[in-house]
Amino acid sequence: MQQQRIELLRPQMGTTRALTVRTYGTVGKGPKAYFQAALHADELPGVLVLHHLEKLLADAETKGEILGEVVVVPFANPIGFTQYVDMKPLGRFDMRTGQNFNRHYPDLCDELIVAVKGKLGQNGTENVAIIRTELRRLIKERRASSGPMTDLQDLRFTLAELAIDADLVMDLHCDWEAAMHLYTSDSSWPDAADLNAQIGAGACLIAEESGDNPFDEAFSLPWVVMRREYGEAFPIPMATLATTIELRGEQDVYDHYAAEDAANLFCFLQRRGVIAGDPGPLPVAKCDATPLAGVDRVTATHGGMIVFSTKPGGMVKAGQELGYVLDTETGEKTPFSSRTDGFMYARVGGRLVVPGGLLCSVAGPNVLPGKSGNLLTAR
Numbered sequence: 235m236q237q238q239r240i241e242l243l244r245p246q247m248g249t250t251r252a253l254t255v256r257t258y259g260t261v262g263k264g265p266k267a268y269f270q271a272a273l274h275a276d277e278l279p280g281v282l283v284l285h286h287l288e289k290l291l292a293d294a295e296t297k298g299e300i301l302g303e304v305v306v307v308p309f310a311n312p313i314g315f316t317q318y319v320d321m322k323p324l325g326r327f328d329m330r331t332g333q334n335f336n337r338h339y340p341d342l343c344d345e346l347i348v349a350v351k352g353k354l355g356q357n358g359t360e361n362v363a364i365i366r367t368e369l370r371r372l373i374k375e376r377r378a379s380s381g382p383m384t385d386l387q388d389l390r391f392t393l394a395e396l397a398i399d400a401d402l403v404m405d406l407h408c409d410w411e412a413a414m415h416l417y418t419s420d421s422s423w424p425d426a427a428d429l430n431a432q433i434g435a436g437a438c439l440i441a442e443e444s445g446d447n448p449f450d451e452a453f454s455l456p457w458v459v460m461r462r463e464y465g466e467a468f469p470i471p472m473a474t475l476a477t478t479i480e481l482r483g484e485q486d487v488y489d490h491y492a493a494e495d496a497a498n499l500f501c502f503l504q505r506r507g508v509i510a511g512d513p514g515p516l517p518v519a520k521c522d523a524t525p526l527a528g529v530d531r532v533t534a535t536h537g538g539m540i541v542f543s544t545k546p547g548g549m550v551k552a553g554q555e556l557g558y559v560l561d562t563e564t565g566e567k568t569p570f571s572s573r574t575d576g577f578m579y580a581r582v583g584g585r586l587v588v589p590g591g592l593l594c595s596v597a598g599p600n601v602l603p604g605k606s607g608n609l610l611t612a613r
């Protein structure tokens with residue numbers, strides 16, 4: 235294992251922050267997997283999962299079983315780690331800019347289209363290598379031409395540079411109160427079916443572009459665009475499987491979950507040839523992929539307190555009461571329900587809600603009417 239400490243841009247006098255990066259296996263040899271946790275800095279289940287996974291990786295490395303390269307960033311957001319208000323950690327948004335830590339990753343697609351012109355051939359493997367060479371070059375160029383940057387921009391570039399040429403990009407998150415679920419690209423389905431089954435996800439939400447460039451799409455979208463632009467003339471595989479794995483809810487920080495999740499991710503790496511050994515039979519999948527545009531984000535029609543009658547992790551029917559919002563000043567009591575049948579995979583963590591505030595999310599099988607724009611926040 236090689237450990238690196240990457241100093242981030244020093245935002246102010248007397249301050250330093252750094253990313254720890256550990257690499258197992260041999261750099262540049264075999265398939266590359268990239269893992270990071272806590273990009274939303276208050277989402278800790280992934281940090282514990284990587285703690286367990288790294289023990290398995292270290293053991294595999296000792297036995298010479300790592301066939302490729304596994305890069306682990308055990309905590310991806312030292313900026314967010316230091317943000318506290320009213321004794322609560324606030325790691326989702328950068329408090330100085332208000333920006334979501336998991337948005338605005340470099341979109342290199344336009345430059346990539348130009349950069350590979352005239353270079354692609356009839357060998358898919360060689361095309362992957364050509365595209366990755368250009369991606370590595372373009373992200374350095376983008377950084378160099380960005381002028382003075384904030385520590386947040388530096389963090390985004392640094393993480394993206396670490397993951398840009400990986401075959402597997404695994405960004406570990408969690409929801410407020412939730413069942414295991416994941417996000418990936420339309421073009422990565424059914425390729426991601428083994429991951430979906432192995433980790434026991436209850437929902438697998440797919441979208442080619444969900445809006446505002448979240449981390450995982452910075453690595454899947456270049457391949458989508460390359461295939462769209464050049465795929466008829468040249469063989470271009472969907473070379474990077476990038477995914478955001480939501481490891482249940484933010485309070486679900488337990489060894490029994492994390493050890494099981496780490497073992498499943500290790501099996502997945504074996505199945506993908508990153509690590510030697512038999513992963514055993516693939517578990518039966520709990521779900522098929524469903525469109526991210528099929529998610530109903532159930533919202534409150536008025537302010538008040540939320541009284542849930544349903545927990546995440548089960549199927550619900552359209553129109554079925556999932557709970558109610560109560561305003562004890564006016565006496566208003568409004569039951570809420572989903573517009574679609576589907577799997578209720580998450581609900582909010584707080585119990586006070588404002589008009590239009592999110593209550594819970596249900597993954598339906600079909601695209602909901604009028605659902606467009608930013609799919610990660612659209613109703």
Ligand SMILES: [Zn+2]
Nearest residue numbers: 274277407408
């Ligand atoms: Zn998150």
